[in-house]
Amino acid sequence: MDSDEELQEAFAKGLLKPGLNIPVKAPREYKNNVSALKNQINSLKLNLPWVEKLVLTNALAPMAPEMAIHMEQQQEQRAKQLKSNIKGKGKKKEKAVELEDDPVINDFKRESMFYRQAQAAVLKGISQLKELGIPTKRPEDYFGEMVKSDQHMTKVKLVLEKKKKEAQLSERARQQRTQRKMAKEMRISSTLKKHAEKKEMLDEIKKYRKGKTNNLDFLENKKKPVNAGRKMRDKKFGFGGKKRGLKKNDRQSAADLSGYSGQEYSLPGKSGNSKFNKGRNKNQSKTGQKNRPGKSRRVQMKAKRK
Amino acid sequence: MVKVPKTKKRKAVEEPTPVEELPKLKAKRISDEPIEKKTKWINKQRVLIFATRGINHKNRHLMEDLKTLMPHSKPEAKMERTPDLRIVNEICESKNCNKAILFEGRKKRDLYMWMSNVPKGPCIKFLVENIYTMSELKMTGNCLKGSRPLLSFDEVFTTLPHLQLMKELLSQIFGVPNYHPKSQPFFDKVYTFSYMDNRIWFRNFQIISEEGELAEIGPRFVLNPVKIFNESFGGDTLWENPHYISPAKLRQAFNKQAGNKYMNRIEQRIAAKVSRPEVSYPVDPIDDIFKEKVD
Numbered sequence: 001m002d003s004d005e006e007l008q009e010a011f012a013k014g015l016l017k018p019g020l021n022i023p024v025k026a027p028r029e030y031k032n033n034v035s036a037l038k039n040q041i042n043s044l045k046l047n048l049p050w051v052e053k054l055v056l057t058n059a060l061a062p063m064a065p066e067m068a069i070h071m072e073q074q075q076e077q078r079a080k081q082l083k084s085n086i087k088g089k090g091k092k093k094e095k096a097v098e099l100e101d102d103p104v105i106n107d108f109k110r111e112s113m114f115y116r117q118a119q120a121a122v123l124k125g126i127s128q129l130k131e132l133g134i135p136t137k138r139p140e141d142y143f144g145e146m147v148k149s150d151q152h153m154t155k156v157k158l159v160l161e162k163k164k165k166e167a168q169l170s171e172r173a174r175q176q177r178t179q180r181k182m183a184k185e186m187r188i189s190s191t192l193k194k195h196a197e198k199k200e201m202l203d204e205i206k207k208y209r210k211g212k213t214n215n216l217d218f219l220e221n222k223k224k225p226v227n228a229g230r231k232m233r234d235k236k237f238g239f240g241g242k243k244r245g246l247k248k249n250d251r252q253s254a255a256d257l258s259g260y261s262g263q264e265y266s267l268p269g270k271s272g273n274s275k276f277n278k279g280r281n282k283n284q285s286k287t288g289q290k291n292r293p294g295k296s297r298r299v300q301m302k303a304k305r306k
Numbered sequence: 307m308v309k310v311p312k313t314k315k316r317k318a319v320e321e322p323t324p325v326e327e328l329p330k331l332k333a334k335r336i337s338d339e340p341i342e343k344k345t346k347w348i349n350k351q352r353v354l355i356f357a358t359r360g361i362n363h364k365n366r367h368l369m370e371d372l373k374t375l376m377p378h379s380k381p382e383a384k385m386e387r388t389p390d391l392r393i394v395n396e397i398c399e400s401k402n403c404n405k406a407i408l409f410e411g412r413k414k415r416d417l418y419m420w421m422s423n424v425p426k427g428p429c430i431k432f433l434v435e436n437i438y439t440m441s442e443l444k445m446t447g448n449c450l451k452g453s454r455p456l457l458s459f460d461e462v463f464t465t466l467p468h469l470q471l472m473k474e475l476l477s478q479i480f481g482v483p484n485y486h487p488k489s490q491p492f493f494d495k496v497y498t499f500s501y502m503d504n505r506i507w508f509r510n511f512q513i514i515s516e517e518g519e520l521a522e523i524g525p526r527f528v529l530n531p532v533k534i535f536n537e538s539f540g541g542d543t544l545w546e547n548p549h550y551i552s553p554a555k556l557r558q559a560f561n562k563q564a565g566n567k568y569m570n571r572i573e574q575r576i577a578a579k580v581s582r583p584e585v586s587y588p589v590d591p592i593d594d595i596f597k598e599k600v601d
Contacts, residue, residue, distance in 0.1 A: 030548040036536060037467040037544050040428045044474045052349040052484045055477045057459045061518065104503045111509075118496045118511045119518040121458030126516045129493065136516065138450070138492040145451045147374055147523065148440065159443045 051132060054125065060113060061120035067112060074108050349483040354403040354424075356382035361411030367439040368417075369409050371525045374440075375510070376480070377452040377488035379407075391420070391539035398424040405479050406538075409434075416553045419529065420539065421475055427537035428544065430475060432529040433553065435505070440524035447512030447521035453490045454482040455497045455510070462501040468534060468545040469501065476506075495523060504549045505530045 010016050046053065063071075103110045129136050138144075148156075204218040238246070293301070355373050357366070361384075373379050380401050385394070391408070398406050408420040417437070422429035438445070457480060463473040480497055482489050493513065500507045506529040511520040534545040 030546040031543050032468070032546070033542075033544045034467050036542075037471055037534070040536070040544065041467065041471050041474055043426065044423060044428070044471070044478070046349065046478065048349055053457075053477060053481050054454060055457045055459065055473075055481065057461055057464055057473075059461050110502070110507075113502075114498050114500055114507065114509045115511070115520060117458055117460065117500055118498045118509065118520055121456050121496050121498065122513050122516065122518055122520070125456040125458075125496070126493065126513075135491070136493045138490075138494070144490060146448050147451050148448045152441065153448055156443050156446055160446065 050128070051134065056121045056125050058117065058120045058124055060116040061123065063112075063116060071108065071112060347483060347485040347487070349481075351378055351405055351478055351481070351483050352401075352403040353379045353405040353407060353479055354382055354398050354401050355379045355407045356384060356397075357409035358385045358387045358411065360387060360414060361409055361417060362414045364437055364439065365409060365411055365417045365434075367441065368434075368437050368525055368527065371440040372407065374451060375455075376482065378483055378486050394420075394422070394539050395424055407479065408539075412554075418532070421479055422538045423475060423478070424538050427535060427541060428471060428475070429535040429538050429540070430472060431532045431535070432506075433532055433550070435528040435530055436526065438524060438526040442524060445522050445524035447495075447510075447514075447523035449495045449512050449523055450490045450492060452482070452486075452488050453492050453494050454484070455480070455495045456493060457481055458496055458498045460499065460501045463499070468531075471534060472506065472531065473499070496520070504547070 007016065101109075103113060126136055146153075201218065204213075207213050208216065292298075353376060355369060355376070357369055361369070373381060380403055382397060382401060385397070385408075387410070394406060394408055398404070404424050406420070406422045406424055408422070410418040410420065412418065417434040419432045419434050420429060421432070457477050459473050459477070463469045476499060496511045496513060498507075498509045498511070500509075508525075508527050508529065510523045510525065512523050513519075514521055530550060531547050532550050533543050533547070536542040536544050
C-alpha cells in the first residue's frame with residue numbers, strides 16, 4: 001500500500017480509518033535454531049576424561065562470615081555516603097538505595113559473587129584432583145616464570161601499602177574530629193551549667209534581699225569540694241594577707257625559749273643521760289623531729305628508690 | 307619470580323621433590339635411557355590469537371594478557387580488515403590451529419571478539435565490554451606462566467542450548483591441555499565464567515590456599531554475545547541475541563536524546579508563550595470603586 005490509488009481504494013473499502021496512519025513494523029524475529037545448536041554441541045564435545053578439560057559447573061560457595069560482615073559494613077558506609085550526598089530529596093534517595101541491591105550495578109556485591117563461585121570451584125576441583133592422585137601444589141624450591149614480573153609485583157605491593165597507610169591516616173583524622181566535637185560539646189555544657197548555677201544563686205540572693213526567705217543555706221550548699229593539696233599549700237605558704245616580714249624576729253619571738261632545750265648543743269659525753277635516749281629512735285632527734293640524713297646517704301637512698 | 311634460564315629451569319624440574327608430591331619424577335636420568343615419547347598429551351588444542359587492524363591500546367593489552375595466560379596459543383600478525391572473514395580459516399590451517407580468537411576493533415572504540423572452532427565451526431561473535439587488563443594495580447594476584455586453570459562455569463550454562471554451546475567452546479579455548487609442553491603441572495588459578503545481565507563475565511583468580519583463599523590476577527572483561535554462526539567465520543546464523551544493541555546504536559540514541567533535550571525545551575517555551583492568557587485573572591473594575599479613599 002504505497003501508491004495513492006491503492007490508498008484510495010483501501011479507504012473506500014473501509015480498511016483505512018481517518019487519522020494518522022503509520023506503517024507498523026513487524027517485530028523482528030531473532031533466530032534460535034535449537035536443533036542445529038544441539039547438533040553443533042554434539043559434534044563439538046570432546047570425549048575425554050575430566051583431567052584433560054578441568055571444567056566445573058558449580059553454584060556459589062556459602063558466604064564466609066567475615067565477608068558477610070565486610071559487606072554489611074560496606075553497605076552501611078554506602079548508605080551514609082548517599083545520605084550525605086543527597087539531602088532532602090526523599091524520592092531520589094530511595095531510588096539510589098534500591099539500585100544498590102542490584103548486583104549488576106553494585107560492584108562489591110557482584111565481585112563477591114564471582115569470588116564465591118571461584119571459591120566453590122577451587123574446593124570442588126582441588127578435591128577432585130586429589131582423588132585422582134594428582135599433585136596440585138608446587139614445591140617451595142620450584143621457581144618458574146610468573147605471569148607478572150617482579151617489578152610489577154613490587155609496584156602492586158607499594159600501592160597496597162600506600163592505600164593501607166591512607167586508610168589509617170583517615171581513620172585517625174576521623175577519630176580526632178570526633179574527639180574535638182565531643183570536647184566542644186563538653187565545654188559548652190559545662191559553661192551552660194555554670195551560668196545556670198550563677199543565675200540560681202543570684203535569684204536566691206534577690207529573694208533573700210526582698211525578704212521572701214530567711215534561709216541562707218544556698219550559700220553553703222554550693223560550696224566547692226576542698227582540694228586537699230591546695231589546703232596544704234595554703235597552710236605552708238600562707239594564704240592572703242601580708243607576707244613581708246613574717247619570718248622576722250621580734251621581741252617576743254626572740255625571748256621565746258620554748259623550742260630550746262640546751263642539750264642539743266652540749267657534748268655527747270656530757271649529755272650521756274640514758275633517760276633521755278631511752279624512748280627515742282635512732283633517726284629521731286631529741287626534739288621529736290626526724291633526722292635528716294647526710295648528703296651522700298640521701299643520694300644513695302634516692303638511687304635505691306629508683 | 308625470577309626468570310630462570312631454560313637449562314636451569316629444566317634442572318629445577320628434575321630436582322628431587324618430595325616423594326608424595328611428585329612420584330613420577332626421577333632423581334636422576336641415565337644418559338643411555340631412550341627419551342620417553344610424550345603420548346600423554348591427548349587434548350591437542352591450539353588457539354590462534356590475533357587481531358584486525360584498528361584496535362586500541364587497551365584492547366591490545368587484553369590480547370597480550372590472554373596470550374601470556376594461554377601457553378597453547380599462537381600469535382599472528384594483525385590482519386587487514388575485510389568484509390569476509392573466511393580467510394582466517396586459511397591462516398589457522400597454515401598455523402596448525404584448530405581454535406581461533408580474533409579481536410576486531412571498530413572506530414578504535416568498540417571491541418568484538420570472534421571465537422571459532424576452525425575447520426567446521428561453530429563460531430561466536432561477542433562484544434567485549436568493561437575491560438581491565440592484568441597490568442592494573444588493583445589486581446594483586448600472580449601465577450605461574452603456563453599453569454593449568456580450573457574452569458568454573460555458572461550453573462545457568464547447562465540450561466539453554468546456546469549457553470551450552472558457548473560453555474563448550476569457551477572451555478575448549480581457555481582450558482590448557484593436560485601435558486602441553488609449555489604448561490606447568492600445578493594448579494594455581496581459576497577462571498570463572500558467570501552469567502549475569504545476559505552477558506558472560508570473565509574473572510581470573512589466583513589460588514592462594516586450597517581452602518578457598520583467592521586473589522584476583524586479571525584480566526577482567528564482559529562478553530556480550532551477539533550471534534552464533536554455523537560455520538567458522540561465516541555460514542547460517544544459529545542464534546541471535548535479542549537483548550543486544552550495538553554500541554553505535556546506543557551512542558546514536560544518546561546523542562538523539564541529548565539533541566532532543568534542546569529541541570524539547572524550545573518547543574516548550576514556544577508552547578508556553580502561545581498558551582499564556584492575556585489576562586491572568588478577570589477582575590471587575592467596578593469592585594475597586596469604593597475602596598479608594600475620597601478626600
